[in-house]
Amino acid sequence: MILDLSDPATLGALGAGALALLLLVVVLAMSARLRDLSRAQAQLTGTLAGLADAQARAEAGTAAALTDGAARTAASLGALQQRLAAIDAAQSRIEDLSSNVLGLQDILSNKQTRGAFGEIQLHDLVAKALPPDAFTWQATLTNGRRADCLIHMPDPPGPLVIDAKFPLESYEALLAEPSQTTKTAFRAALRTHIRAIADKYVLPGETADGACLFLPSEAIYAELHANHPEIVREGFVARVWIVSPTTMMATLNTLRAVLKDHRMREQAGDIRRALAALGRDVELIVERAAKLESHFDQARRDVEGIATAAERAGRRAERLDAFDFGEEAAAKPRLAPVIRRG
Template sequence: MPVGDYLLAALVFVLLVIVALLVQIRRAVQRDEVETDQLRTALHATLSEMDFAESVSRIEDRATELRDVHHDLEQLLRVPRERGAFGEEQLEIILEDHLPPDMFGVRERVVGNKTPDAHIETQEGLVCIDSKFSLDAYERAIEAQDPSERAAHERTFRNQVDEQLAKIAEDYVRPDRGTTDFAFAFVPSESVYYHLVTEEYDMLQEYTRRGVQVVSPLTLGHKLELIKAGVQARKLSEEAAEILEHLDRLDRRFDAFEDEWSTLERHVANAHTKAEDVDQEIARMRESFDRIEEPTAEE
């Protein structure tokens, strides 16, 4: 039942309660238990304090607005072109809620001359998403009263879904053209998705093996989070690998510096030894000079 109908039902229930109360009051008046003028005055004052008329008017206005919105949405989903636009907009909103802007694109030509409704950029390739879905046959099936008529519409709906999934597999599961080995078929209706999962499970499994995963707004959100987590994990792994590479280069530079320092240290040690030898030689030469007696003049 639409939300507007719920509000109208609530309003009717309140009115029934008030009518029942008035009936009881009337009976009490008829039994002379309450004076009519006093009752009328008290009832009027109570309803005025409750702003009953204004509250009822607001509820009626809100119910009318909700009913109009529900009607507009139903009309939107019944027109194929507008329904497709609604699915694309819903898909774009989900992508914006779960992924950073640099991770996805919308309606861009990325696979040859093919333009998916959206795509996600990953290290493994592009994940393409197609949001087209068939609803007319599905609606006729759930509205049909005759079992045979319902079965015929369900077969038509199944064939339409089969054709669409086959097209997605052919166009967007193309690792040779830069895509990943899977693509998403986005069904922007949880009820349609539930029907496919429960009634056409074997077909969905077959296309899953061919790389086409059928998703709803809820399941797509979960898969996007997994993809984002995988991308972030890969970035962290790449950053860790880059840090290890920097450390390895620093280690090699330190080894080279250590070799140069050892060579310099040996040179310094040799120079020190040579300086000591020179000092000793100078000391011996000085000692030899000191032993030479100065010549004495003959008298």
């Protein structure tokens, strides 16, 4: 069969078939494209699901890390707050200590308050070592001078004066600038103070032939003996003995022993009378004990006599029970031994 291309119907049929074929090709291509798009969409969906899971895991890890970091941060902040509180407390204590040091410096910079400061330390030492009636504070002597402390020692040596003031200014100048000038000034101040004590408080017939200079600082005492021994020797010559808190306590213990010995010697007569009375009491006890022993001996003999009579009465009861009325041989009395006393 031959197609007539000049025939419009034939051309129309051919055009329609080509168009149908083209449409079929397009449909097939679209179907393949849709299948590819479906597979791509499925893959994209899996990828998105994986990304969502990874994002969820990342968010969970981030949240846990943030929570842990927040906890550590809170703990660090708490520890920091505690340390800051401790620093504040330490700063407060340092401020209090600084105020106390400034107060002590103010006390020691004034002669009157410095003397009171030394008297407080001396008061504590004396009150611990001696009985209350063995000393007097601020005692007035016949020359009108007031002694910081007067120990009532027996004669000899007599009442002992203890001075509680000390030249601090020259010592502070020596510490601030240790030079020959400050050393000379320190020695001069001590010599002047030693002479003043000897003139004021060493009164023949009224006080002891010496006095004590109390230094409430072991540092000054060590400085004197280490670097200024000539001052200590001059004090010995002037009969002014320089003492520190440690040596003051040893001196007070020695004075207490002297006072105790003196009071014992004063009370020796009373002690002898008390011992004599005690001896008489002991003799009376011995005498009464001897009498009591003799009473015990008599009671023992009486008990032995009672036992003998009871034994004899028992034998007679046995004979009566056996209807034996014969003569009973007289039993020899049992005599208790006689205790002779020399």
